[in-house]
Amino acid sequence: MEADKIILIPSFNELTSLKLICKKLKKYKLQFLVLDDCSKDGSNKWLKKNKIKFIKNNKNLGYEKNIINGFYKTLHNKKIKYVITFDGDGQHKVNDILKLIKILNKQDFDLLICDRKNMNRWSEYILSFFFYFKFGIRDPLTGFKIYNIKVLKKFLKKLSNNHFLVDLVVFIKKSDYKIFNYTIRTKKKTHSRTGENLKIHFKILKNLKFIFS
Secondary structure, three states: OOOOEEEEEEEOOOHHHHHHHHHHHHHOOOOEEEEEOOOOOOHHHHHHHOOOOEEEOOOOOOHHHHHHHHHHHHOOOOOOOEEEEOOOOOOOOHHHHHHHHHHHHHOOOOEEEEEEOOOOOHHHHHHHHHHHHHHOOOOOOOOOEEEEHHHHHHHHHHOOOOOOOHHHHHHHHHOOOOEEEEEEOOOOOOOOOOOOOHHHHHHHHHHHHHHOO
16 A cells, blocks of 8 residues: 555546546555545445545535645645546556556656646647647646645645646746656546536636736
């Protein structure tokens, strides 16, 4: 058990993929917490039945607020040094967590960003292009990251619910903390909590104004 690391899994109506993820994490004896954003697909019952630690929100908070809420839940645990975010939609591979933990055990960093080779939306590619131009970081929207909890604490109160946590990456980068990039291959998403409508593309592209302000 990696007692100094915890994996936060935001999930909303993703029981099929969540089952596979949780079973693999239990197999490798990794510490994790599911952040159930008021799912209606029976996630709650399954998590209880299988004695998996989870938080069930009383109402749907949305992607960012759900994760931020999870960050706060980890702060009281003084043993935790690193927080890993890992989406519950099945696009990320649990084996990559094992590889990254090995890297982390050999060298320290303040933020590790798992760059996806293939992104989900055209607006993500646009944001990625300009973010790399500005900060040298290719994938600020990836849901697979590892944070040093000491650094995370410094910026939690500044975070917005409108930036898909891109603001957190910007704050860490501008403060000259050590950022490490790791390229991953993702599986094709079978479900998207945020959807594919124009509103989502607009919200993603609004980050351009934030990063150049």
